[in-house]
Amino acid sequence: MLHSSIRLVATLAVGTILGAGLAHGPAMAEMTRSLNINGTTGIIDMPSGDAQNDAAFTFSVAHVGPMTRSTISFQFSERLSASFRFNTWREWNELFPLDDAKQFDRSIDLRYQILQESQYLPALTIGLIDLAGQGLTSSEYVAATKTFGDRLKVTAGLGWGRLGTQGSIGQPFGPRPPLSSDDYGIPHTDQWFRGDAAPFAGVEFKLNDRWTFKGEYSSDAYLLEDDERGLIDVRSPFNFGFEYQKGPNARYGIYSMYGSEVGLVFHLVLDPKNRATGGVMGAAPVAVDARPSRAADPEAYDGGWVTQPDAGPLLTKNLAKRLAVDGIAIEDFAYTATTVQVRIRNNRIDAGAQAIGRTARALSHVMPASVEVFEIVPVVNGVGVSKVTIRRSDLEELEFAADNAALLRDRVTFSDAGPVPGNALGDDGLYPKFRWSLKPALRMLEPLKGDIGGRLSASYDLAPGLVLSGSIYGRLLGNTDDATGPSSSVLPHVRSDGGLYATNGDLALERLTMAWFSRPGENLYGRVTVGYLERMHAGVSGELLWKPVESRLALGVELNYSKQRNTDGMFGFDEYDYDIVTGHLSAYYDFGDGYLGQLDVGRYLAGDVGATLSIDRVFVNGWRVGAFATITDVSAADFGEGGFDKGIRFSVPLNWALGNQSKNAFGATLRPSGGDGGARLDVDGRLYDSIREYHTGSFDPEWGRVWR
Amino acid sequence: MGPGVALKIFRRLTASALVLALLAGCGSEKQEGSPLGQAVGAVAKTAVGAIAARRAARSGTAPAAPAQVTRADLEAYDMPILRAVIAARGADAFVTITDQKGSVVTWSTTDGTTFTLRDGVLIQTRGLGPDLMSAKAPVVQQLLTNGGTHQRVYYFLGADDRSTTRTYDCTVAVVGSETIQVMGKSHATTHVTETCARAQGSITNEFWIEGKMIRKSRQLASGGAGFIDFERIVD
Numbered sequence: 049m050l051h052s053s054i055r056l057v058a059t060l061a062v063g064t065i066l067g068a069g070l071a072h073g074p075a076m077a078e079m080t081r082s083l084n085i086n087g088t089t090g091i092i093d094m095p096s097g098d099a100q101n102d103a104a105f106t107f108s109v110a111h112v113g114p115m116t117r118s119t120i121s122f123q124f125s126e127r128l129s130a131s132f133r134f135n136t137w138r139e140w141n142e143l144f145p146l147d148d149a150k151q152f153d154r155s156i157d158l159r160y161q162i163l164q165e166s167q168y169l170p171a172l173t174i175g176l177i178d179l180a181g182q183g184l185t186s187s188e189y190v191a192a193t194k195t196f197g198d199r200l201k202v203t204a205g206l207g208w209g210r211l212g213t214q215g216s217i218g219q220p221f222g223p224r225p226p227l228s229s230d231d232y233g234i235p236h237t238d239q240w241f242r243g244d245a246a247p248f249a250g251v252e253f254k255l256n257d258r259w260t261f262k263g264e265y266s267s268d269a270y271l272l273e274d275d276e277r278g279l280i281d282v283r284s285p286f287n288f289g290f291e292y293q294k295g296p297n298a299r300y301g302i303y304s305m306y307g308s309e310v311g312l313v314f315h316l317v318l319d320p321k322n323r324a325t326g327g328v329m330g331a332a333p334v335a336v337d338a339r340p341s342r343a344a345d346p347e348a349y350d351g352g353w354v355t356q357p358d359a360g361p362l363l364t365k366n367l368a369k370r371l372a373v374d375g376i377a378i379e380d381f382a383y384t385a386t387t388v389q390v391r392i393r394n395n396r397i398d399a400g401a402q403a404i405g406r407t408a409r410a411l412s413h414v415m416p417a418s419v420e421v422f423e424i425v426p427v428v429n430g431v432g433v434s435k436v437t438i439r440r441s442d443l444e445e446l447e448f449a450a451d452n453a454a455l456l457r458d459r460v461t462f463s464d465a466g467p468v469p470g471n472a473l474g475d476d477g478l479y480p481k482f483r484w485s486l487k488p489a490l491r492m493l494e495p496l497k498g499d500i501g502g503r504l505s506a507s508y509d510l511a512p513g514l515v516l517s518g519s520i521y522g523r524l525l526g527n528t529d530d531a532t533g534p535s536s537s538v539l540p541h542v543r544s545d546g547g548l549y550a551t552n553g554d555l556a557l558e559r560l561t562m563a564w565f566s567r568p569g570e571n572l573y574g575r576v577t578v579g580y581l582e583r584m585h586a587g588v589s590g591e592l593l594w595k596p597v598e599s600r601l602a603l604g605v606e607l608n609y610s611k612q613r614n615t616d617g618m619f620g621f622d623e624y625d626y627d628i629v630t631g632h633l634s635a636y637y638d639f640g641d642g643y644l645g646q647l648d649v650g651r652y653l654a655g656d657v658g659a660t661l662s663i664d665r666v667f668v669n670g671w672r673v674g675a676f677a678t679i680t681d682v683s684a685a686d687f688g689e690g691g692f693d694k695g696i697r698f699s700v701p702l703n704w705a706l707g708n709q710s711k712n713a714f715g716a717t718l719r720p721s722g723g724d725g726g727a728r729l730d731v732d733g734r735l736y737d738s739i740r741e742y743h744t745g746s747f748d749p750e751w752g753r754v755w756r
Numbered sequence: 757m758g759p760g761v762a763l764k765i766f767r768r769l770t771a772s773a774l775v776l777a778l779l780a781g782c783g784s785e786k787q788e789g790s791p792l793g794q795a796v797g798a799v800a801k802t803a804v805g806a807i808a809a810r811r812a813a814r815s816g817t818a819p820a821a822p823a824q825v826t827r828a829d830l831e832a833y834d835m836p837i838l839r840a841v842i843a844a845r846g847a848d849a850f851v852t853i854t855d856q857k858g859s860v861v862t863w864s865t866t867d868g869t870t871f872t873l874r875d876g877v878l879i880q881t882r883g884l885g886p887d888l889m890s891a892k893a894p895v896v897q898q899l900l901t902n903g904g905t906h907q908r909v910y911y912f913l914g915a916d917d918r919s920t921t922r923t924y925d926c927t928v929a930v931v932g933s934e935t936i937q938v939m940g941k942s943h944a945t946t947h948v949t950e951t952c953a954r955a956q957g958s959i960t961n962e963f964w965i966e967g968k969m970i971r972k973s974r975q976l977a978s979g980g981a982g983f984i985d986f987e988r989i990v991d
Contacts, residue, residue, distance in 0.1 A: 322915035325885050326980035331868025332882030335855035399917065448860045448872065448879060450892035451911055453919055485783025505783075668917040752911075752919035755889055756882065 079201055079254050080293060082262075085110035085301070085313045086177070087119025088131050088157055090191075091250035091264045092287040092303050092311065094211075096203040097171035097193035099161045102126045103321045103665070105673060105698070110313040112305055114138040114279045120718070121157075122673045122696070124665060127164075130675060131157040132696050132718050133178075135185065143278045154720040155181040156694075170194035177209070180235045180691065181720060183227040184272060187211040188241050189248075201252040203264075208241050213269035214285050216244035233691025233721060234684050262303070263288035270306065283307030320671035324705050328399075328669075328756065333406055334370070336447045337413040339440075348417040351385025360473045363414055368476045370410035376403060378476040379427040379512065382469035388415050389423040389469055391432055393478065398670055398703050398711055400426060400742045404436050405754035408443055415440075425465045426742040429565040430513030431573065432465025433739040434597045436747075453752045462597045462744050464570050481509045489521060490714070498716075499526020499550070503558075517732075518560035518580075523550065538686050539724035540612075540626050542584065542653040546722060548615045549583055556617020558583050563733055571596045573735045582730040583617070585610040585653070587627075593735040595636075598744045602636040602736055608729050610653070628655055630729065636736050638745040642666045644674075646736075653727040656680035660693075660726065668750045670701035670713065678726030690721030825850070827939045830990050837990040838863050839939070840871055842884075844982035850989070871984070876963075876970025878977065878984065886980025889913045894926070896970065899948050899963055902930040908952050912978045924952030924959070936964050936972055938987050943971050 081098045084090030087108030089098045100106065100123040108119045114137060121131040133155045140151040159175035170192040178185040191205030209224070224243025227236060250264030266285045273279040289303025289311065297318065303311040342349050353359055364381050367390065371378065375396025382389045388411060394403040404424050411422050420440050425432040442459045446452040484506040491498050501524045507517035535544035549556070561579035568574045575591040587610030595602035608631060612624040632650030639645060642665050649659040658680025666672045677694040684691040699715030740746050830837050830850065840863070841848045851863035851871060860879070862872045869883035877899075879891045892909040905927050912920045931947040945964040952959050961983075964972040973986045 323885075323917070326915050327885035327887055327913055327978075328917060329885050330883065332864065332870035335857075335862055338857055448857070448874065448890070450879075450890050450909055451921070452890045453911070483784045485781055487781030487783070750917055752889060752913045753917065756887070756913060 079195060079198060079252070080260065080299075082252060082260065082291065083108055083121075083299070083313075083315050083317075085112060085303075085311055086117060086131075086157075087121050087133060087315070088159065088175070088177075089129070089173070091203055091252060091262050092289060092301075093266050093268060093305065094203070094207075094248045094250050094264050095159070095173070095175055095177075095189050095191050095205065096201075096250065097161070097163075097165075097173045097191045097205070098201075099123060099127060099129060099159075099164075099171070099173065100317075101319070103319065103667070105318045105320050105671075107316040107318075108313060110311065112280075112311040113309040115273065120696070120698075122698070124673070124675075127161040129159050130696065131159075132720070133157065133185075137273070137277070137279060139279055140277060143276075151184075153178075153182060153184045155179075155185055156696075156720055165193070165195060176240065177211075179240075180233055180694075182229075182232050183236060183239075185210055186227070186236060186239065187268075191248075199254045203250045203252075205248050206245050207248055207267045208243055208245050209239065210271075211248065211267050212244040212246040213271050214246055214267045216246045218245065219243055220245055230685050231691075232684075233687065258293050260291045260293070261288070262291060262301075266306070280306065281308045287311070320667050320669070320673070320700075320704070323669055328402075328703070328753070329706075330756075333409050333756070334413065336409055336443050338444050339417040345417075351416075351418040353416050353418070354383070354385045364473060364476055367410055367414045370413060371407060374403070374406045376407060377478055379430070379478060380425075380468055380472045380475060382472040383415070383419065384471075385418050387421040387423065388419050389425060389435075389472075391425040391427045391465075391468070391472075393427050396711065398701060399668075399750045399753040399756075401747050401750045402753040402756045404438075404747075405756065408438050412440060412443060427465075427512070428738050428742070429515070429563070429575075429733060430509070430511070431565050431567050432468070433573075433742045435463045435465045437461045437463070447755075452755055456754060457748075457751050462747070464597055465567070466570075467567070475512070479509050479511050483507050483509070491526075499523050501526075513565040514563075515565075516562050519558045520555065521558050521583075522555045526550075535688075535724075537688055537724045539654040539656075539682060540628075541624070542612065542626070542724050543722055543727045544688070544724050545615060546584075549617070552615040553583075553617025556583065557619070558617075559732065561732070565733070568592070571599075573739060575733060575735055577731055577733065580613065580619070581608075581610065581732075584613055585729055586613050586621070587611055587729075589729060589731045591735055593739075595736065595739060595743065600638040600640075600745060604634040604636070604736060605632070606634065606650075607631040608731070610729060628653060632728070634736075642668075642749070648728075652678070652680055652725065653729065654682065654724045656682045656725050658682075658726060660728075664697075669704050670699075671704060672697075672699040672715075674698070680726050682725035687723040687725040688721070690719070690723045693719065693723060693726030695719035827941065827989065830939075833990070835990070836988075838871075839985075839987040839989055840865075841985040841987075842977070842981055842983075843985070844980075845884075871986075873970075873986075875968075876973065876986075876988070878973075878975040878986070881977050881981070881984075884977060884981045886915065886978040887913050888976075888978050889919065894928075894950070896965065896968055899928055899950060899970075900930070900946065900965060901928055904928045908950075910976070910978075914978070914980065922954065924954045926950050926952035934964060938972060939989050945971050 081100050085093055089100055090096045102123055104123045106121045110117045116136040117133055119131050119133040121129060123129045135153040137151040141147040141149050155178035157177045159173055161173045163172035165171035172192045174190050177187045187207055187209030189205050189207040189211050191203055193201055193203040195201050221241050224239050246267035248265055248267035253261045255261055264287050266287055270282045274282045284307030287303055287305045291299055291301040293299050299315040301313040305311040340348055368378050377393040379393050380391035392407055397403040407424050408422050422438045422440055424436045438460050446456050449455055486504050489503040490500050501522045503519055503521050505519040507515055509515050535541055537544040559580055561577050563577045566574040571594055573593040577589045580586040581589055589608040591606040593604040609629050611621050612626040614620040614623040630651050630653055632648040634648045637645045644664045644666060646662045651657050660676055660678040662674055662676035664672055664674030675696045679692050695718050697717040699713045702712045836853055838851050840851055849865045851865050853861055854864040855862040859875045862870050864870045872880035875896050877893045879893050881888045890911045894906050898904055898906055908924045908926045910922045914920050929949045931949060934947040935942050935944050943966045945966045948963045948965060950961040959976050962974040963970050971988050974983050977984045
């Protein structure tokens, strides 16, 4: 029951996505690039040489007898894809009554398409399954797939590891060394493509646009499940069954498997590149207000109005009214007879470029004709993060021009926000201000595992850049395994007692901090956060970031001192006597096309020293999918089951599904195993991600929305 | 259990939409939270609209026109009125002018969707989702030249939120004189087609031009929204 509740919430956003997707389901002409029960590109249980469409994000759940597999896969580029899988075996104690009734395993796959299908050549893919886990499902393969006509696909491949256990043809690359528990969590490089190899094959036949028949010869003998554990009875290597495609997003499969089991699978296929609604919804902007020509009305261009004492308050009031329609607030406002600078807080619009465009349009209505230069400064956490300078005459000239976005982009300048002008009038009722919210919250630890509860958040904006904030999380229900005691980690338990924190603090203070954001100099951003920084640690965290507005590169340094908090979620520190200084040097690089890289080198929470490398793919609409790995001087044995810290993370903006304008997102970080090595403070408001939205790396791909 | 549960959930779109609205939570920032709720409503409406449109298509009947409005009702407003019908959306609206700059007129629905036409030729839409952001389009004189050719360029903002450019080579064909009925009033027009081709396919816009004025037209808005039928009802 708890299980289903979690699933319900997890699939909620998705249900709506499908609903919206119904509105325009294009007929599928070419054959589906289908998925197997392992949630990766393939036939039924076997992989194929195909790849999913670039950026496809898929979620699969499969049941085969006493086995359940839930998988998230992401086609990271046209050729490379990664999967995160959660396997459950029920009746695990069938033959060994003293064992646990259930066995769980988390694993990561990688696959790379070496050859894309062409007229005469098949698609060829090389893949690693469970490449760094406990080895329960570890295998490697090479698979080739060729399409014949528009209905038939044939796959043949060779597998090692589990995929080499049925009908082996020998050991082409020598014997497969066994995996010791010390190897858990580390890539099993010395096992790859070693040991028995066995061929597998399959066909996919498209019956019509909705139904597909699939059949395969499996090279997996299910030795673990059949011979060792007696969970299933493999009678035949042949699997076959049917798949039903429902709309562009959902696919169902039912199969006869291994001569003794029925397999059921559900796939949800999402396309992060494209909005379900076909484009961002939301009302049209107001038209640009055209000034009379200078020749026709020279008096309108007289700058004498600046001397009127009530001009400032009046303009602010009119502008605020217009901007409020789009959820934009005025952080500051300054003007001369020819230039206006407005500093804005964008509360709602998900694309910075659109917020800039809407602000410029509003200024064209409010500012007297003599004001020719619009400087728009987006403000995040009270500090300006860039300055977009638009000439009003360009705005007027290009409003209805063909290709107006590119033309305007050429004429706009981006620069450092700079200090608040000396003649600024101040904010429009933003400081001091108390805000609060009570929202349901979902914490997902892995596919189909997590808890739901409520989060009460409050913040008090004292002055620009100075904010006191806190949140309390109350758990309502969940299916995370309740921990009975502290972890057995030999490192300081900076993360591994997460279960205790979850159980002992059903209602817990997550954060209570005072944060100060500043601009210490041109291209420099600063943050100091003091207090209960996160659920497990409290202390001081300081950060300095260098990031020119138009630069692909950013550099940062972070220094923290923290003490470990009690598990009960209250204010004390006596449960753990642990404090530490941690810090990192970070380099961020925007490779273009939405690929972001980050390298952090420094000291982690358990006192270990090392580096974290992360790669994220971000989409214009806000989708974000990434992977990270941390290697430190902690030995794999000391780290525990995972060997080293690694995982994938994703964030889905709700507006991608709904098409509306809002900044809410749904996301999670998934790790195959948790350990204490390579852990960092989970402090709010890290600088790079907060400012990137308003720098050219983010503005440029979405610039078309400036006229939206 | 997995697929079964999921299936049920997907069927319950309305229920999930409702829960999503709840997920928006509550707080001091009413203004920021509310669009989610509105969007849920919008999605529900879109879905219902789409279903109605599909049913209509299946049964062969056109989607119902807006409640029985007569020409007299519209003329009583004493302002220019354009009718915009988007077949792909099952949408039908009377729109009025919200901005005019020379020959460029922006027409708006009451819920904030706009159509911008230059002398009756569509150059921009806003609020459709997949929008026409700008266009290089012919002027009326070009459309009246039988056999005339011109380049047409569409700049769309599509599902990927990026600008997409489509360039077509177009040829004008004057079909002939036609007397058309626009909401009970007849107009003597010249029927013109503008066939635009590119390597990946072609599209045809149609115009019924009365003197120098486009009285009625069928013009492409975007790949996602399809064609829009415009009728200038009240001048």
